Amino acid sequence: MVRLQVQGIHYGFGRQKVLNGVDLQAAEGECVALFGDNGAGKSTLLSILATRYKPHKGAYLLNGTDVLKQGEYARENLIFIGHHTHLYGHLSPMENLRFSADLRGLRPSDKALRKIIDEVGLGRFAHRPAKGFSAGMRKRLALGRALLFHPALLLLDEPYSALDSKGVAWLNRLLASYLEHGGTLILASHDPERVAALPNRAVRMTGGKLIAESKHADDPVEETQPC
Numbered sequence: 752m753v754r755l756q757v758q759g760i761h762y763g764f765g766r767q768k769v770l771n772g773v774d775l776q777a778a779e780g781e782c783v784a785l786f787g788d789n790g791a792g793k794s795t796l797l798s799i800l801a802t803r804y805k806p807h808k809g810a811y812l813l814n815g816t817d818v819l820k821q822g823e824y825a826r827e828n829l830i831f832i833g834h835h836t837h838l839y840g841h842l843s844p845m846e847n848l849r850f851s852a853d854l855r856g857l858r859p860s861d862k863a864l865r866k867i868i869d870e871v872g873l874g875r876f877a878h879r880p881a882k883g884f885s886a887g888m889r890k891r892l893a894l895g896r897a898l899l900f901h902p903a904l905l906l907l908d909e910p911y912s913a914l915d916s917k918g919v920a921w922l923n924r925l926l927a928s929y930l931e932h933g934g935t936l937i938l939a940s941h942d943p944e945r946v947a948a949l950p951n952r953a954v955r956m957t958g959g960k961l962i963a964e965s966k967h968a969d970d971p972v973e974e975t976q977p978c
């Protein structure tokens with residue numbers, strides 16, 4: 752089933768046009784990998800999908816709901832992990848997860864929270880304040896928080912940054928399981944090799960639009976193929 756439908760999205764900052772008619776569709780259980788040069792507009796698009804920015808023009812449906820009219824619906828059904836993890840430094844992983852769950856009106860057991868913390872490899876640090884964590888540990892915790900909610904739509908900006916090679920393998924296993932359970936993942940990356948371990952459809956942001964990424968460097972890019 753189609754989960755996300757984006758059509759003709761335009762956005763810019765002041766006079767700078769960044770998105771010039773972005774079209775994108777993604778189904779349940781599908782991963783779309785966004786590639787593109789620095790400054791191409793990948794993070795801007797993710798911010799629009801996360802409802803942080805409102806497009807100047809275009810349509811955006813999530814599960815058939817008009818997100819531009821009902822942003823709250825989208826925020827209840829998606830998680831965006833960008834360059835900032837938005838964790839509370841003075842809270843431990845257990846407390847961070849508990850607090851996020853409270854905000855969403857969820858009451859998971861300590862056992863369920865502990866299971867997630869173990870899954871993200873932070874079991875030994877479950878009760879230590881996050882402010883002493885490395886960037887990779889913070890990223891793991893932020894991903895654990897996403898796991899807690901199993902959102903319909905998961906938006907990840909540079910998910911592999913700050914992760915070591917074990918962390919990358921772990922993350923790809925986690926994301927593969929999320930997809931198998933019907934989640935929809937849109938991620939932006941500069942790392943096609945790492946993304947390749949996940950079943951994904953690659954698209955490239957260029958000239959403010961998305962085009963289907965050619966599988967091989969020598970293949971002609973199919974400019975007209977919709978994304």
Ligand SMILES: Nc1ncnc2c1ncn2[C@@H]1O[C@H](COP(=O)(O)OP(=O)(O)OP(=O)(O)O)[C@@H](O)[C@H]1O
Nearest residue numbers: 764769787788789790791792793794795796939956
């Ligand atoms: N808050 C902002 N205010 C003004 N301009 C911005 C803002 N955010 C992004 N831009 C500009 O919009 C353009 C697209 O930026 P964006 O961060 O979306 O690119 P990107 O593809 O994610 O790049 P990168 O691969 O470097 O992360 C850039 O020219 C950037 O300078």
